[in-house]
Amino acid sequence: MQKTDSINVETTVNSGQVFLWNKIGEQWIGIDGQDIMILRQKPYNLKSSGNIDNFLRKDDDLEKILKNISIDSTVRGAIKQSPGLRLIRQDPFQCYISFVCSSNSSIQNIKSMLENLCRKFGIKKELGGYQLYTFPKVETLANATMKELLDCRLGFRAKYVKEAAKAVYSNKINFKDLRKSNYQEAVRSLKSILGIGNKIADCIALFSLDKLEAFPIDRWTQRILLKYYKDSFCDISEKPLTEKKYEKLHDDIVKYFGPYAGYSQQFLFKMERDLNKKSWL
DNA sequence: TCATCACCTGGAGA
DNA sequence: ATCTCCAGGTGAT
Numbered sequence: 001m002q003k004t005d006s007i008n009v010e011t012t013v014n015s016g017q018v019f020l021w022n023k024i025g026e027q028w029i030g031i032d033g034q035d036i037m038i039l040r041q042k043p044y045n046l047k048s049s050g051n052i053d054n055f056l057r058k059d060d061d062l063e064k065i066l067k068n069i070s071i072d073s074t075v076r077g078a079i080k081q082s083p084g085l086r087l088i089r090q091d092p093f094q095c096y097i098s099f100v101c102s103s104n105s106s107i108q109n110i111k112s113m114l115e116n117l118c119r120k121f122g123i124k125k126e127l128g129g130y131q132l133y134t135f136p137k138v139e140t141l142a143n144a145t146m147k148e149l150l151d152c153r154l155g156f157r158a159k160y161v162k163e164a165a166k167a168v169y170s171n172k173i174n175f176k177d178l179r180k181s182n183y184q185e186a187v188r189s190l191k192s193i194l195g196i197g198n199k200i201a202d203c204i205a206l207f208s209l210d211k212l213e214a215f216p217i218d219r220w221t222q223r224i225l226l227k228y229y230k231d232s233f234c235d236i237s238e239k240p241l242t243e244k245k246y247e248k249l250h251d252d253i254v255k256y257f258g259p260y261a262g263y264s265q266q267f268l269f270k271m272e273r274d275l276n277k278k279s280w281l
Numbered sequence: 282t283c284a285t286c287a288c289c290t291g292g293a294g295a
Numbered sequence: 296a297t298c299t300c301c302a303g304g305t306g307a308t
Contacts, residue, residue, distance in 0.1 A: 016303065099303090102302095102303060102304080103288095103303090103304045103305060104288075104289090104301090104302065104303090104304050104305080105289090105290080105291090105302060105303080105304090106290095106291080106292080106301085106302040106303080107302085107303075108291080108292080108302090109289095109290065109291060109292085109302075110302095110303085112290090112291085113290090150289090153289080153290065153291090154289075154290090155288075155289020155290055156287090156288045156289050156290095156305095157288095157289075158289085160305090194305090194306080195304090195305065195306085196304095196305085197304060197305050197306085198304095198305095199303075199304060199305090200303095200304070200305085203303080216303075218303040218304080219302080219303060219304085220303060221303080239284095240304080242282075242283065242284085243282090244282070244283090269303085273303090
């Protein structure tokens with residue numbers, strides 16, 4: 001169990017894992033499923049209707065994990081740059097819908113789509129003097145009309161969100177089961193949903209299903225591999241990965257980075273986007 | 282199995 | 296102003 005002051009709230013919220021967060025003064029206020037959370041760095045005064053320790057994965061043995069992934073100077077540099085960065089254990093349904101919405105979009109636009117969904121389908125709750133809408137429940141989203149979803153500016157993702165929500169509602173996708181199953185099985189199951197490919201399945205597996213060997217390879221990660229790991233992994237280019245190449249590369253990555261590969265991805269992703277001055281929330 | 286291409290939308294840059 | 300291009304990808308052909 002790590003100390004709370006080893007976690008950097010600002011860095012962690014601004015690392016592309018979560019989208020429904022806003023900074024007000026010194027506090028970060030966000031939505032995780034049906035919970036509202038208020039985080040602040042100093043003093044470490046946290047308020048939530050949910051379990052913040054669980055959300056911030058305080059049960060992870062960071063010392064062990066960081067030691068395990070510190071296998072080259074690139075990762076060590078990335079960790080040194082954002083030592084307080086942590087993976088988050090999100091509400092699975094919110095994470096699943098969030099990353100279905102992420103396809104071919106920007107962080108700002110993803111955030112906007114999700115805020116629209118909450119406003120239209122969520123429940124207004126109050127915490128610490130703030131009122132905000134929770135994330136839509138499975139049933140609500142599964143029964144939403146296409147018009148309502150399109151009104152949330154989801155674009156071509158509207159039908160994916162609808163189908164994805166229906167799959168959970170009908171229990172075709174069961175997050176408790178996926179949490180128990182292994183990485184391969186969870187990804188295979190998620191990919192049976194329209195709109196979910198390898199990259200999005202990896203995000204859901206890593207950020208909400210405790211699959212720490214998931215290593216989402218997006219545009220940025222691919223650039224990172226090309227820039228720093230050209231010699232470690234064969235056949236890397238800037239061209240989009242085919243499904244087969246993604247899976248082969250992922251196998252090689254787990255062999256190289258180990259069982260906590262997902263943590264290394266998070267540090268590398270954060271480092272490279274900051275280096276390119278890309279904006280977060 | 283692989284290569285192309287289209288796809289909603291909003292913002293940035295020419 | 297208007298256009299083009301791109302953004303944490305994926306599905307159809």
